[in-house]
Amino acid sequence: MIPGEPCSGPHWPRRITVLGATGSVGRATLDLVAEQKGRFEVEALTGGRRVRELAALARTFRPRFVALADPAGYAELRELLAGTGIEVAAGEEAVVEAAARPAELVMAAVVGVAGLRPTLAAVRRGALVALANKECLVSAGELFVREVETHDAVLLPVDSEHNAVFQALAGGGRRHLERIVLTASGGPFRTWSAEEMARATPEQALAHPSWRMGAKITVDSATLMNKGLEIIEAHHLFQLDEREIEVVVHPQSVIHGIALFTDGSMLAQMGPPDMRIPIAHALAWPSRLCTSVRRLDLLELGRLDFEPPDPARFPALRLAREALRAGDGAPTVLNAANEVAVAAFLEGRIGFRDIARLVEEALASALACAVPRDIEGVLALDAEARAFTRARIAAAAGSGAS
Ligand SMILES: NC(=O)c1ccc[n+]([C@@H]2O[C@H](COP(=O)([O-])OP(=O)(O)OC[C@H]3O[C@@H](n4cnc5c(N)ncnc54)[C@H](OP(=O)(O)O)[C@@H]3O)[C@@H](O)[C@H]2O)c1
Incomplete structure (x- = not known):
């Protein structure tokens, strides 16, 4: 074994879900997915209110499931994804369902405490959770950590300081x-x-x-x-x-x-200062990707x-x-x-x-x-x-x- 090499890396392709796909961290994650051809498959993508952006990402990354938090955007999302075979849902529970679906790694990149229940859904099935959403850990603290331990989930810090x-x-x-x-x-x-x-x-x-x-x-x-x-x-x-x-x-x-x-x-x-570096570290953990980041x-x-x-x-x-x-x-x-x-x-x-x-x-x-x-x-x-x-x-x- 080469010193510093992990004993075993991920089995590629790694199946991932991105919560908060339309946001800054979500998009940076998907930029890496696009660059790393064949390394990742997308199980589910979620957004908050930006229907068109979410639909465009879904057309590009072809997840099985797409969820929008805002129920008012459901009809438009369904129309935009008609004929793609992608399952579409809307509302808070739909975002939780996206996290509960069987992806090996979930990128938790919803902003604010709105990310708590979906992130917990990933934790409760023992997933690898790439945690960008700091608010859920701040707000739920010990209770959140206890859930991680109980369910043998793995938290991979994405916040650049914690990832460092x-x-x-x-x-x-x-x-x-x-x-x-x-x-x-x-x-x-x-x-x-x-x-x-x-x-x-x-x-x-x-x-x-x-x-x-x-x-x-x-x-x-x-x-x-x-x-x-x-x-x-x-x-x-x-x-x-x-x-x-x-x-x-x-x-x-x-x-x-x-x-x-x-x-x-x-x-x-x-x-x-480029979030794709800590994101890449979490996405490939315990291995590393080869990226084009400056x-x-x-x-x-x-x-x-x-x-x-x-x-x-x-x-x-x-x-x-x-x-x-x-x-x-x-x-x-x-x-x-x-x-x-x-x-x-x-x-x-x-x-x-x-x-x-x-x-x-x-x-x-x-x-x-x-x-x-x-x-x-x-x-x-x-x-x-x-x-x-x-x-x-x-x-x-x-x-x-x-
Ligand atoms: N950006 C960074 O460089 C960075 C660095 C370190 C940590 N973080 C942390 O990562 C998290 C995301 O930050 P960001 O900068 O990527 O935020 P952002 O650009 O504002 O994106 C937030 C994402 O959350 C979605 N969202 C908003 N309200 C929601 C709700 N009620 N239910 C479900 N989804 C909802 C948004 O959807 P719509 O846009 O479709 O409404 C969007 O996809 C935050 O906790 C932040 O502290 C970010």
Whole structure:
């Protein structure tokens, strides 16, 4: 055996399902599938509301089953796929059914807690789950991890930082891990003053300096809530204490994550900021693909910078750490309030700094002390925290405050 080679690789072609196929991660996944001719077969594809995009992907990738979350798009989807022999369904349950179908690997790339039930359906049949959807792990935490263990499912981290740590752990072992470092680009407002940030528009928040991603995660990157969610995600994925997860701003975004071992060694994973790299790693695990992704040119890069995150301008990071330390329902509430606040910001109904303020208010409410006993309890608490945050937004709009 060649050192570093896994004992056995996947049996090609690998059968996969892509949840959130019409999104940024979903499309990047399918780009790789198209490039890797003959390596993958597609069992099912799902989308949220973009009917035409989903139909076009289905015509290209020929899955057995296609599901759209929005039932209003069912008739159009059926019409667009008429004569293809592809089974079509719509509604939340249809997305769950897509995940439950027999694919060896499921790419979980729905955005938000809407991805929780479908991802769990894949977990509950013991699938390999390539996890992009961090919100389901943030929101359901221990309950989600327990389901993974009970059903012998395998989580393959797709978030670039967690994928980096996952890759670094292959060189050192979890037993000798002391702590990890998650890098953050700093987002579009890294060098902005607090006053400038207060006036930031959705367009400015969506202009990410290094990554091209969906709207919600791009705004999360601008507030640094994304890094906060990633701290909670890392806690569950790698069973680390909150204090063992460090965040460092690294504007070049080429070191994605670092594992620091007990002997003082630091193993970092590097690459250009391109999600196809962690996605390719998960898709081929425990082997690797040969991709056409641009290679990093170190001389062109020249230097690597690191700086601490500014807690005053980016309070979301502190809020996420507090929610993780508080435990119980706090991470569920943090995530739900953030999803509602980000959507309101994108619709121009609140200001940029209101996002963290609303999350802080939700965390200070009695809701954060609730203890969800099961996944249904998590979803009920999520709904309550959403209602709470929507009510705060409506009250502020009514009083003329922002
Ligand atoms: N983008 C990245 O580079 C990146 C990196 C790391 C982690 N992630 C994580 O990966 C996940 C996906 O991010 P993204 O950037 O790919 O998001 P995105 O571009 O907004 O795509 C989200 C996907 O989810 C679908 N969707 C939305 N609401 C849904 C619902 N209620 N039920 C079922 N499907 C629904 C969307 O469908 P329609 O578009 O058809 O409505 C779309 O396919 C997020 O959790 C994010 O944090 C993303």
